[in-house]
Amino acid sequence: MSGHSVTANASAMTETVIAALVDAIGSGSVLTDPADRARYESDWRNRYSGTASCVVLPRSTAEVAKVMSICYEARVAVVPQGGRTGLVGGAIPQIPSVVISLERMTQIRAFDPLGMTLAVDAGLTLGAARAYAGEHDLALPILIGAEGSAQIGGIIATNAGGSNVLRYGMTRQRVIGLEVVLADGRIWNGMRSVAKDNTGYGLQHLFIGSEGTLGIVTGAVLQLSPAPRGVVTALCPVPSIDAALSVLLKLRAAMPEALVAFEFMSAATVALIASQRPDLAAALAISGESGACLLVECEDFTGTDATQDRMHDALGNALETGEISDALLAQSVAQRDAIWAFREAISFAQNGVGYSVKNDVSVPIGRIPDLLAQGSAAIMAICPDAVPICYGHLGDGNIHFNVSPAVPEASAALQGCEPQINAALADLSEELGGSFSAEHGVGQSKRDSLSRLRSGPELEMMRQIKAALDPLGLMNTGKLL
Amino acid sequence: MSGHSVTANASAMTETVIAALVDAIGSGSVLTDPADRARYESDWRNRYSGTASCVVLPRSTAEVAKVMSICYEARVAVVPQGGRTGLVGGAIPQIPSVVISLERMTQIRAFDPLGMTLAVDAGLTLGAARAYAGEHDLALPILIGAEGSAQIGGIIATNAGGSNVLRYGMTRQRVIGLEVVLADGRIWNGMRSVAKDNTGYGLQHLFIGSEGTLGIVTGAVLQLSPAPRGVVTALCPVPSIDAALSVLLKLRAAMPEALVAFEFMSAATVALIASQRPDLAAALAISGESGACLLVECEDFTGTDATQDRMHDALGNALETGEISDALLAQSVAQRDAIWAFREAISFAQNGVGYSVKNDVSVPIGRIPDLLAQGSAAIMAICPDAVPICYGHLGDGNIHFNVSPAVPEASAALQGCEPQINAALADLSEELGGSFSAEHGVGQSKRDSLSRLRSGPELEMMRQIKAALDPLGLMNTGKLL
Numbered sequence: 001m002s003g004h005s006v007t008a009n010a011s012a013m014t015e016t017v018i019a020a021l022v023d024a025i026g027s028g029s030v031l032t033d034p035a036d037r038a039r040y041e042s043d044w045r046n047r048y049s050g051t052a053s054c055v056v057l058p059r060s061t062a063e064v065a066k067v068m069s070i071c072y073e074a075r076v077a078v079v080p081q082g083g084r085t086g087l088v089g090g091a092i093p094q095i096p097s098v099v100i101s102l103e104r105m106t107q108i109r110a111f112d113p114l115g116m117t118l119a120v121d122a123g124l125t126l127g128a129a130r131a132y133a134g135e136h137d138l139a140l141p142i143l144i145g146a147e148g149s150a151q152i153g154g155i156i157a158t159n160a161g162g163s164n165v166l167r168y169g170m171t172r173q174r175v176i177g178l179e180v181v182l183a184d185g186r187i188w189n190g191m192r193s194v195a196k197d198n199t200g201y202g203l204q205h206l207f208i209g210s211e212g213t214l215g216i217v218t219g220a221v222l223q224l225s226p227a228p229r230g231v232v233t234a235l236c237p238v239p240s241i242d243a244a245l246s247v248l249l250k251l252r253a254a255m256p257e258a259l260v261a262f263e264f265m266s267a268a269t270v271a272l273i274a275s276q277r278p279d280l281a282a283a284l285a286i287s288g289e290s291g292a293c294l295l296v297e298c299e300d301f302t303g304t305d306a307t308q309d310r311m312h313d314a315l316g317n318a319l320e321t322g323e324i325s326d327a328l329l330a331q332s333v334a335q336r337d338a339i340w341a342f343r344e345a346i347s348f349a350q351n352g353v354g355y356s357v358k359n360d361v362s363v364p365i366g367r368i369p370d371l372l373a374q375g376s377a378a379i380m381a382i383c384p385d386a387v388p389i390c391y392g393h394l395g396d397g398n399i400h401f402n403v404s405p406a407v408p409e410a411s412a413a414l415q416g417c418e419p420q421i422n423a424a425l426a427d428l429s430e431e432l433g434g435s436f437s438a439e440h441g442v443g444q445s446k447r448d449s450l451s452r453l454r455s456g457p458e459l460e461m462m463r464q465i466k467a468a469l470d471p472l473g474l475m476n477t478g479k480l481l
Numbered sequence: 482m483s484g485h486s487v488t489a490n491a492s493a494m495t496e497t498v499i500a501a502l503v504d505a506i507g508s509g510s511v512l513t514d515p516a517d518r519a520r521y522e523s524d525w526r527n528r529y530s531g532t533a534s535c536v537v538l539p540r541s542t543a544e545v546a547k548v549m550s551i552c553y554e555a556r557v558a559v560v561p562q563g564g565r566t567g568l569v570g571g572a573i574p575q576i577p578s579v580v581i582s583l584e585r586m587t588q589i590r591a592f593d594p595l596g597m598t599l600a601v602d603a604g605l606t607l608g609a610a611r612a613y614a615g616e617h618d619l620a621l622p623i624l625i626g627a628e629g630s631a632q633i634g635g636i637i638a639t640n641a642g643g644s645n646v647l648r649y650g651m652t653r654q655r656v657i658g659l660e661v662v663l664a665d666g667r668i669w670n671g672m673r674s675v676a677k678d679n680t681g682y683g684l685q686h687l688f689i690g691s692e693g694t695l696g697i698v699t700g701a702v703l704q705l706s707p708a709p710r711g712v713v714t715a716l717c718p719v720p721s722i723d724a725a726l727s728v729l730l731k732l733r734a735a736m737p738e739a740l741v742a743f744e745f746m747s748a749a750t751v752a753l754i755a756s757q758r759p760d761l762a763a764a765l766a767i768s769g770e771s772g773a774c775l776l777v778e779c780e781d782f783t784g785t786d787a788t789q790d791r792m793h794d795a796l797g798n799a800l801e802t803g804e805i806s807d808a809l810l811a812q813s814v815a816q817r818d819a820i821w822a823f824r825e826a827i828s829f830a831q832n833g834v835g836y837s838v839k840n841d842v843s844v845p846i847g848r849i850p851d852l853l854a855q856g857s858a859a860i861m862a863i864c865p866d867a868v869p870i871c872y873g874h875l876g877d878g879n880i881h882f883n884v885s886p887a888v889p890e891a892s893a894a895l896q897g898c899e900p901q902i903n904a905a906l907a908d909l910s911e912e913l914g915g916s917f918s919a920e921h922g923v924g925q926s927k928r929d930s931l932s933r934l935r936s937g938p939e940l941e942m943m944r945q946i947k948a949a950l951d952p953l954g955l956m957n958t959g960k961l962l
Contacts, residue, residue, distance in 0.1 A: 114847035115878065159679050170677065173654060188938040194843040196651065196879045197916035198640050198690055199923060199931055200961060201943050205686030209679055226737035256707035257738045257782045301738045306787055362675040366595035397596065398677045435678035442680060450680055457669040461950065462682050468945040480681060
């Protein structure tokens with residue numbers, strides 16, 4: 001068979017599938033025009049792109065099931081898609097695929113204020129779910145910058161982390177029920193609304209973090225928690241990473257039940273933000289010479305000044321011992337927002353100076369100084385014109401080990417070194433007893449690390465599970481494994 | 482082939498396997514004498530018993546791997562065994578099997594005070610692990626009555642719950658790394674010591690709660706947490722289950738970050754304890770007429786009276802509104818111990834009045850009153866001589882819906898009704914949106930509920946996973962699925 005006839009057959013097959021999809025869920029829910037498809041074919045950073053033979057926009061779980069059933073019968077690959085805010089290309093097709101976007105499935109299905117549970121469609125944005133909880137004096141404590149775009153199904157498929165994992169855990173710990181459309185179109189209804197359920201294998205945990213390679217999450221029951229009455233937020237310049245760890249231990253000992261965020265920004269990170277967003281820096285009296293900073297946040301449930309007083313005491317002690325060189329305790333919501341805006345400006349700041357490498361590793365907390373020192377040395381050896389931009393969730397042992405070029409002109413050189421840098425950081429984090437992907441997942445970009453750094457039995461179990469649940473290999477083909 | 486020759490062959494095969502096991506790990510680690518085997522062949526309640534063709538007592542993961550490899554080659558069924566404290570017969574052989582007890586694997590492998598992680602052998606008891614954490618001013622917050630016998634491997638295999646799930650989650654949430662010997666004897670080393678690791682499928686979550694049907698947990702990395710500086714404990718008679726829920730909401734709103742236990746005991750439960758342990762009741766000024774009671778506990782991290790004051794205020798408010806009729810706030814460690822001893826005396830008290838049915842269901846918290854009313858009515862309809870003994874973790878929606886005979890002479894009648902009672906409670910809990918096994922698992926005793934109440938796709942996925950990881954069906958044969 002010639003290449004030409006294969007293409008012709010594939011194309012004819014695609015036409016047949018598209019016709020069946022239109023027949024099943026309506027032409028308004030099947031995008032075939034290249035202009036309409038375009039935004040589903042690349043990620044927000046335009047780092048990954050692919051081809052959607054069509055994009056389907058189902059309005060219900062039943063419609064997702066119909067779509068999956070059609071694709072399964074026709075042996076057509078599918079890519080489930082949420083808000084496309086991932087960083088490893090997990091939601092972008094690698095081979096021409098039917099892209100299934102959940103963006104029209106945005107209903108709140110049920111809310112139980114006594115049980116503090118919220119059942120939602122998977123296409124609802126995290127921000128909308130958090131707002132709904134907030135309106136009912138409850139919290140969905142998953143704090144990521146992309147909450148306005150990221151969808152519940154996506155954060156479940158990627159087991160999103162964020163800035164308060166320290167207190168509330170990963171997305172996994174917020175999910176108590178799940179609904180999944182399986183590879184062959186059958187629906188698994190695991191939408192139970194109880195936190196305790198020991199009735200067989202933890203299937204929901206298999207789908208959480210599976211990056212759309214085993215099934216499509218269409219609904220979830222989320223465990224909410226009481227909303228705090230207030231938060232206490234501080235920004236503290238810190239002379240060294242060792243000092244930062246001392247402050248962490250001090251705060252963890254003094255107020256472990258209240259500490260929700262303990263974020264670190266390296267001196268280079270702070271200087272970069274200050275150079276790109278001098279307005280934000282000035283508002284906080286931060287300059288390019290401030291050095292590394294900590295962002296510390298505690299939640300208060302007492303409705304008194306008690307939590308603020310405890311944090312004040314702990315930071316006062318750290319000031320006296322020189323573990324921090326200053327402490328800006330937010331005195332208003334605006335000041336708190338300014339502190340978080342500074343922290344959230346890192347992506348913007350990196351974009352301002354050229355190509356940026358994003359990385360995300362975790363190590364046992366005590367190995368963080370080694371990670372920073374050895375990782376930076378490795379990067380400089382690979383790419384002398386690079387600047388490590390290290391920041392992240394120090395309280396969890398999770399560092400975003402990003403890299404920017406020293407000057408914009410070095411962007412191309414940095415881009416050329418990206419695979420080597422990522423491999424070096426992956427190897428180092430594993431050597432130090434950690435993980436080469438703490439939050440971001442595997443997707444397209446970390447598959448080589450997975451196959452290099454995970455053991456034979458581990459990879460084989462993953463492949464066995466993949467083969468069991470997606471025997472035709474149609475679910476997000478080419479991702480993760 | 483006649484039955485006799487099958488038996489002869491099986492027996493010869495067993496002799497060959499035992500010889501190979503002795504050769505691999507030494508005769509001192511292979512128990513074949515019926516007297517030596519006996520204690521491994523039944524559970525602590527003597528409710529389940531079976532036959533161990535031999536009991537092996539490996540001293541290391543490598544020895545477990547050798548044992549599994551031999552059994553796999555010989556197609557011999559194995560039963561992994563921890564402390565045998567389970568309630569559903571999960572650790573007792575149903576068919577003649579090689580029982581693998583982890584009781585000799587009791588080493589602490591590594592302790593990281595900065596990361597607050599503890600790596601242990603699976604045979605270490607929960608009590609020993611908790612004591613180790615406590616000696617280092619940290620906590621392993623898994624609170625179950627059987628901690629002196631229950632082993633880490635067992636509580637992981639069954640995803641144990643307990644009395645502070647409300648604050649700390651199930652055992653699943655304490656496990657960040659796992660080592661498992663697979664069905665064919667290969668070792669999966671997933672002993673990572675970081676809380677954040679998004680590198681592929683959540684394999685550890687597949688083994689957690691799998692009741693020894695997919696592999697043998699031989700080691701684990703546990704996430705510890707800071708030890709509280711104090712606890713505040715109260716015992717409160719409560720006029721009704723609705724009032725109890727109101728108190729829960731009040732405390733949850735007032736001090737959600739501190740509330741760790743919210744336990745309920747029905748009026749019949751309190752009366753039963755008072756009749757069987759009048760000493761414990763008298764010490765707390767509780768009588769058979771006290772009615773239902775709540776046990777409430779908060780942890781204090783402030784080192785001041787603040788937490789006690791907040792609890793005092795919240796309970797004072799509940800007293801004023803009549804939601805509780807009294808409140809005994811423990812004023813000493815001895816008084817706290819007395820309150821917990823009263824709560825923990827339920828099993829003893831049930832044993833004192835004849836046969837006891839143990840059950841364990843969960844429903845959304847708001848459905849608890851329906852569960853108690855409808856469940857009790859169903860039990861009385863099935864067995865008029867029965868008394869529901871309802872108690873448990875009200876804060877989690879988890880009720881141990883036990884049953885005792887009204888008089889000891891009704892024991893036989895109650896025992897005869899047990900399957901019907903269990904089926905009725907399972908059906909009811911599912912009807913109310915909950916689970917027929919909140920903590921206890923499936924084991925031998927709830928397999929019929931699993932197959933009756935779980936959907937086709939759910940059961941099929943479990944079977945596919947079982948077939949993928951244990952293709953010969955040798956792991957804890959006959960349990961769970």
